[in-house]
Amino acid sequence: MLRDGALQGKTIIVTGGGTGLGKSITRYLLTLGANVTICSRRQAVIDETAQELTTELAAVEGVGRILAVPCDVRNPQEIENVLAQTVETFGRVDGLLNNSAGNFISPTERLSYKAFDTIVDIVLRGTYYFTLAVGKYWIENKISGTVLNISTTYATTGSGYVVPSAVAKGGALIMTKSLAAEWGKYGIRVNAIAPGPFPTKGAWDRLFPEPLASLMDDPGSRIPLNRVGDHGELANLAAYLLSDFSGYITGESITIDGGEVLMAGEFSHLRDVTDEQWDEVSKSIKQANRASKS
Ligand SMILES: CCCCCCCCCCC/C=C/C(=O)SCCNC(=O)CCNC(=O)[C@H](O)C(C)(C)COP(=O)(O)OP(=O)(O)OC[C@H]1O[C@@H](n2cnc3c(N)ncnc32)[C@H](O)[C@@H]1OP(=O)(O)O
Numbered sequence: 001m002l003r004d005g006a007l008q009g010k011t012i013i014v015t016g017g018g019t020g021l022g023k024s025i026t027r028y029l030l031t032l033g034a035n036v037t038i039c040s041r042r043q044a045v046i047d048e049t050a051q052e053l054t055t056e057l058a059a060v061e062g063v064g065r066i067l068a069v070p071c072d073v074r075n076p077q078e079i080e081n082v083l084a085q086t087v088e089t090f091g092r093v094d095g096l097l098n099n100s101a102g103n104f105i106s107p108t109e110r111l112s113y114k115a116f117d118t119i120v121d122i123v124l125r126g127t128y129y130f131t132l133a134v135g136k137y138w139i140e141n142k143i144s145g146t147v148l149n150i151s152t153t154y155a156t157t158g159s160g161y162v163v164p165s166a167v168a169k170g171g172a173l174i175m176t177k178s179l180a181a182e183w184g185k186y187g188i189r190v191n192a193i194a195p196g197p198f199p200t201k202g203a204w205d206r207l208f209p210e211p212l213a214s215l216m217d218d219p220g221s222r223i224p225l226n227r228v229g230d231h232g233e234l235a236n237l238a239a240y241l242l243s244d245f246s247g248y249i250t251g252e253s254i255t256i257d258g259g260e261v262l263m264a265g266e267f268s269h270l271r272d273v274t275d276e277q278w279d280e281v282s283k284s285i286k287q288a289n290r291a292s293k294s
């Protein structure tokens with residue numbers, strides 16, 4: 001969507017950039033010329049991704065550089081280290097993509113206290129720790145940076161069986177809006193993306209495992225656009241929101257889900273009714289109308 005070089009000169013930190021959606025977004029940011037620091041707990045995973053993307057994109061003109069720094073987002077010292085190493089390597093930081101998450105599907109009454117804390121600590125505490133560290137750096141250095149939080153559609157609707165994740169994503173979404181209001185005076189923008197289903201190993205292993213996968217419909221089949229999302233579609237939106245082209249958007253959460261949340265509408269699930277059946281329905285209603293007039 002954005003033209004070549006649209007992110008030239010920008011440096012963006014992507015948490016959880018070694019796998020899944022974070023990796024796909026990182027690939028696109030590099031292609032558009034941004035320098036990217038990826039971080040997560042597993043050093044081998046981020047090192048391998050950095051190596052893979054460097055090799056894959058070597059021939060792309062104006063491609064950015066990538067740095068991998070291990071970090072558990074629950075640990076402020078490790079976050080400070082990512083920030084310091086990024087500034088040392090690339091000179092500055094312009095954007096932060098809070099993408100790291102932990103999640104698994106489970107009836108809530110089966111969760112231990114630690115299970116609940118683990119998810120909330122990664123998703124909510126990790127997001128506010130990282131945002132606080134980078135925000136302080138921006139305010140001190142008078143940089144108009146931009147934060148983008150990867151949320152989910154159930155941050156606003158809520159969802160059973162992923163309650164810790166819903167609680168944490170909901171909190172992060174309110175932080176998005178609250179900080180956008182507070183830090184607008186520094187030129188700092190804070191936005192979110194709420195994706196529907198985008199296949200990744202991390203999400204599918206933990207949210208759609210067997211025997212659930214066999215018991216349930218294909219996730220694409222309950223979506224108005226009839227398919228799951230493509231990583232490129234999400235990367236486009238993320239790059240736009242991290243770029244100066246979205247300079248007047250702040251405090252927003254943009255849903256990208258093929259219309260999945262709209263299926264909550266009372267009658268939205270009737271799409272499999274055939275034309276012939278609708279003819280019958282119409283006939284039946286008209287009969288009832290006539291009867292009510294006589
Ligand atoms: C139905 C169709 C669905 C299709 C998909 C649609 C998707 C739509 C929207 C989804 C929105 C959001 C998605 C995501 O966030 S996907 C991201 C998924 N990726 C990850 O989770 C990656 C990182 N995850 C992990 O590392 C681990 O999963 C974990 C989060 C558990 C953290 O690992 P860690 O090693 O730190 O933690 P432990 O293994 O020590 O576990 C901590 C406690 O949690 C308990 N636990 C773990 N798993 C379960 C489980 N499945 N059920 C119950 N409890 C669990 C574990 O026992 C520990 O507690 P205790 O010590 O008290 O036993």
Ligand SMILES: NC(=O)C1=CN([C@@H]2O[C@H](COP(=O)(O)OP(=O)(O)OC[C@H]3O[C@@H](n4cnc5c(N)ncnc54)[C@H](OP(=O)(O)O)[C@@H]3O)[C@@H](O)[C@H]2O)C=CC1
Pocket residue numbers: 015016017018019020021022039040041042043045071072073074098099100101102103122126150151152153194195196197198199200201202203
């Ligand atoms: N896939 C989907 O359909 C949807 C995904 N999302 C969101 O998209 C984002 C990416 O998810 P997805 O790509 O699917 O899944 P992944 O499992 O691939 O990504 C999660 C990433 O978070 C990192 N991570 C986990 N815990 C920590 C931690 N304590 N510190 C630092 N990093 C951590 C993991 O790396 P490591 O293990 O090395 O730490 C991993 O790279 C998440 O925010 C998720 O909630 C939202 C809606 C739908």
